[in-house]
Amino acid sequence: MDFIAPPFEVTFKALLFDMDGTIIDSTAAVVKHWHTIGKEIGVDPEVILQTSHGRRSIDMLKILSPEKANWEYVRHMEALLPRLHGSDAVEIPGARPLLDSLIASSARWTIVTSGTEPLVHGWLSVLNLPQPEHLVTAESVANGKPDPACYLLGLSKLGLAPADDGAQTLVLEDSPAGIRAGKAAGCRVLGLVTSHGADAVRDAGPDWVVRDLRSVSLVRVDEAAGTVTLRFADALAPVAANGGEST
Known part of the structure; x- marks a missing residue:
């Protein structure tokens, strides 16, 4: 094209x-983030990464780990992303x-x-x-x-x-x-x-x-x-x- x-x-x-x-x-940071979260919730991080871009974390978790699909958890885990991986964006x-x-x-x-x-x-x-x-x-x-x-x-x-x-x-x-x-x-x-x-x-x-x-x-x-x-x-x-x- x-x-x-x-x-x-x-x-x-x-x-x-x-x-x-x-x-x-923030691709590099998100990859690290979802590898951490994937291990935490017992889901292959590559499965998450294949469909996560442009979608809300809470919508992903409703499918992959319903018990984590609440705003308290999502806000906490996303707040950590720039703190832990700020140099990757x-x-x-x-x-x-x-x-x-x-x-x-x-x-x-x-x-x-x-x-x-x-x-x-x-x-x-x-x-x-x-x-x-x-x-x-x-x-x-x-x-x-x-x-x-x-x-x-x-x-x-x-x-x-x-x-x-x-x-x-x-x-x-x-x-x-x-x-x-x-x-x-x-x-x-x-x-x-x-x-x-x-x-x-x-x-x-x-x-x-x-x-x-x-x-x-x-x-x-x-x-x-x-x-x-x-x-x-x-x-x-x-x-x-x-x-x-x-x-």
Whole structure:
């Protein structure tokens, strides 16, 4: 697949970011984490890792170890992850500059993640990344991705109405489950090829596909309209041709 689409610009009212695979890459830490938890609950860690990305830990445990599927246990074990393995996580390329530009322009953005609140705050603190004013975490909704509830709640927290504003909101995601959740919430979705292959990301149905956030930059702010215009570069050509406005 070729990431060669000409640059194009699209305007949005808000951005909703997934966390792992979109803002940070904690793959190495998560592998160590699930090996520890797998031994603790008597489940082959490789079985967990095959299906864990983009899914809430509590949903995994409901299947693999129902007696551990409670928020007290999940929050505790996820709080330990950045404390024990903080040096194993890195930023997704381009994430910090994009977040900094959104904050500088007072744009509406938040994080919508399958991780718990202690996990999110732990990683953002370890990597010294900005903390959003609003946050949607695993504990916030009854059902995790690909259910759209998390992104619908994210819109609400930013003062947006799904029916009116969803199509003018950008979800940034790396997992097929998260991409489907964003689309089901009525949002536009940018798929990142950071944790899954390009085929898997494209087949989940995003509006555009890029390698990582180095392909995304803020170019204009309209304070009166409350919008930001983003420039996408080096997108996957067949997908971008269907959704972008070439410049």
